Amino acid sequence: MVTTSRRPSPALVARAEQLAEWLRARVVPREGSLTQVCAAHGVGGVVVVGPERVTYHEPARDLHYFYHPGMAKVRLHSHRRGDPDPMIQAMDAQPGDEVLDCTLGRASDALLVSWVVGETGRVVGLEASAVLAALVRDGIARYADPSAALTAALRRIRCQWADYREYLPECPDGAFDVVYFDPLFDEPLETSPAMAPLRLLAERAPLTAETVAEAARVARRRVVIKQRRGSGLWHRIPVDRVVHGRSARVEYGVRLARPHTGAAGPSRECC
Ligand SMILES: C[S@@+](CC[C@H](N)C(=O)[O-])C[C@H]1O[C@@H](n2cnc3c(N)ncnc32)[C@H](O)[C@@H]1O
The missing domain is CATH 3.40.50.150 (Vaccinia Virus protein VP39)
Known part of the structure; x- marks a missing residue:
């Protein structure tokens, strides 16, 4: 499942939709915290498209992941x-x-x-x-x-x-x-x-x-x-x-x- 950061611009929503299409996943609106978003849709984790980067969050495991060349x-x-x-x-x-x-x-x-x-x-x-x-x-x-x-x-x-x-x-x-x-x-x-x-x-x-x-x-x-x-x-x-x-x-x-x-x-x- 894909969502955006809070108060997304139309461009950010479009990026989230593109990513969701590539992943064959669904886009859901960002309503509340990521814990609330996951609970509302019955999923363990969500990909979040933000202005700086794309991150993955699994609130229950306190897992956050984003790309960095390290x-x-x-x-x-x-x-x-x-x-x-x-x-x-x-x-x-x-x-x-x-x-x-x-x-x-x-x-x-x-x-x-x-x-x-x-x-x-x-x-x-x-x-x-x-x-x-x-x-x-x-x-x-x-x-x-x-x-x-x-x-x-x-x-x-x-x-x-x-x-x-x-x-x-x-x-x-x-x-x-x-x-x-x-x-x-x-x-x-x-x-x-x-x-x-x-x-x-x-x-x-x-x-x-x-x-x-x-x-x-x-x-x-x-x-x-x-x-x-x-x-x-x-x-x-x-x-x-x-x-x-x-x-x-x-x-x-x-x-x-x-x-x-x-x-x-x-x-x-x-x-
Ligand atoms: C140790 S990591 C590779 C790290 C990578 N060499 C780097 O420089 O960042 C192994 C990766 O291979 C992926 N992987 C494992 N089996 C795979 C498969 N059958 N097909 C494609 N990717 C696979 C895993 O999901 C994981 O991300």
Whole structure:
């Protein structure tokens, strides 16, 4: 369900209606507090379109969530300084590449990828959770950073509200250079208040070997999977190579887009 902030302008109501249409949700007038709005319509949560941003509220769980690039800015700045980023190394991302991010979330990873592939590249991001898709889509369209180049990289990301389990089988062979997954870890690495709502709203079904095989068909060059270091995922989903940073708690499994034998086990690289 979608509503607006109090005393909305006609333009804000029109934006709420557009968002509701995209989400196949209904728009309700803002009458009273958000607790009252949710109670009046018998729902647990509501997306609120305001002049500054779109937020999601669930009064009973005291949950508020809105888009912010967060750590993406820090990563982008260190990448611009020339520090290697293990995700970019694992993808071997180059200007002009076409990348499918199957787990868009807050689009932090997608923002760095979009920066690297540049104007001649393409980044498509899939997000299965309706609320997260709505908020990240709005953030991609509206968040304005003091850095015009960062804002431009954000705007180039194409967000789709879609489940990769349905999207990938529809893709032709070799539709993207790289297909990327960042599934939720069982134990969160970030315990920050900013990350907690995403975990509550996220789609949680585990990544399967079948999905990765489908992704390898869709990838021209490689599939990259982010995981907690030492999680053991590579026993269930074999990869050709594992890339990690010097001190990072995460690692990236690389499945090259060719028939996988899995015989030798992955080689390891530190960047
Ligand atoms: C750990 S978060 C990804 C964070 C993201 N890499 C970023 O930089 O912000 C995982 C996201 O993938 C989404 N997700 C999980 N399964 C999915 C699926 N089958 N299709 C599309 N999105 C999915 C979750 O809803 C969640 O938002």
